[in-house]
Amino acid sequence: MGGKRFCALRMPGAGLWIALTLAFLAAIAVVAQSNIFDLPPLPKPASYGNVLIDRLAGTEGSKAVGFSHWSHRTRYSCRVCHFELDFVMLANASEITEEANRNGRFCGACHDGQIAFGHTDEHCSKCHTGSSKGNAKQFKKLRKLPRASFGNKIDWVEAEDSGMVTPIASILEPDFEPFPFKEEFEVKAAWILVPPADFSHNSHLRWLDCSNCHPDLFKIEQEATENLLMKNILQGQFCGACHLTVAFPIQDCKRCHTKMRG
Template sequence: MKRWFGAFCVLLFLSSLTFAQGGVKKTRLPPRYYGKVVIHNYSVQARLAPVGFDHWLHRSKFTCRLCHVDLGFAMSANATDIKAADNMNGDYCGACHNGKSKFDDKKIFPACAQQPVAAEQQKTCERCHSEGKGITPSEDFSTFVATFPKKRFGNGIDWIEGESMGLLKLVDSLDGVNSKSKLFKNPGDSIITPQVKGMPDIIFSHDKHGVWNGCELCHPEVFPSVEKGKAAVYSMNEIFEGKYCGACHGKVAFPMVECQRCHAKPVASN
């Protein structure tokens, strides 16, 4: 059974590296670029390079819930209509990038400035509007991940284990912008039985996901609530299309080619 499961994962991995949806050839990105988003809604009009947003850098400091729930960032690239005026008003990036907020006792640089931009401000603009300009990042990915437990895919590290080891100190609240979310009782681990015979059950940890997402990032938009006593049905095709688990996994969280990280419950031998 282990041999069958291993062969299945290898085939899934090879097919996912070769072709994306629609038969487009995919290239496996270096770990530091995994999860990177290029934001270009208004950059061209402002005669600026697109913004190169590194998820690894921001998720090393903040929870996903803080940005995608409290600050209102959409879950799809370029779906948030961010303007410079919004940032200068303290919204979106400007909630932290305001020249006043601190992380590890260091001030976070301001996100935007009024046009035309003064010469001394241009370098600050390029810290975000850096795509295609060959600008050296302010923080080095290799140095950051050096002490983290390693994994094969995605960013090449185990974020969950790193957080449990105390390597991360995640910020989950900002003064004046937090949503008044209802406290939920953690239901603990859930066991999800696959429809494919012989495939190990999924062990879904609400604890591990809750650290990053809270409850409201996933429910009810990503995972609609179901009636008590009724089982929700998810398909791998839907997940690969970006629904359910695929809203994060394969984009920022580790990709679905690491089957055993979800399908973790041993299959009973006959």
């Protein structure tokens, strides 16, 4: 009799203890993970998203080419370069040559002396800088854009939402409208105690084309992509194809795992 009463009194306490233990384990799991994961070093805000293009320039006796994403994405969405102009989303993977540029391909699609400075002698050194540091003076002009904690420290989604930057989605089709696909979902984590990552097609489609993600990076079906794990993301796969180098970086855990604490 006494035993039963004892149990009845203890039960809520036990529930609380289990909850506390689980919360504690969850906290440990997350802290341990952030230490175990080998996060890549973060460059300075003005260098984040800069690429040093040196597939040929070095061997041809000219300096390597510095390209800044932040200076171009204020005007153009990713889609313009990575869909319409055939730039590969990987440093030194596109077959850019001086001749192709002069013929209006790659950089030359815009750097033609009309839309932007052209391929004439006085401008060679603007691109062939030999450095990926980026133009600090010009970066300062972006100070007024909404802030984020990592990467360029610019919240590019908010900057676009508020109309402070107006990147165009196409230079080939003047009437192009991004596909109105509003679907949002959670990508479940493989670990029970880790909150899921949020994914919104809508925020991505303002910048990207379906083909930037499907079918190479993700299957077109929820939870169908295999091996979608942090360790692979950190190797540049899946979300890591963009969120290590150009889109806000992987250090910003809570921007994907919005329910993650600590």
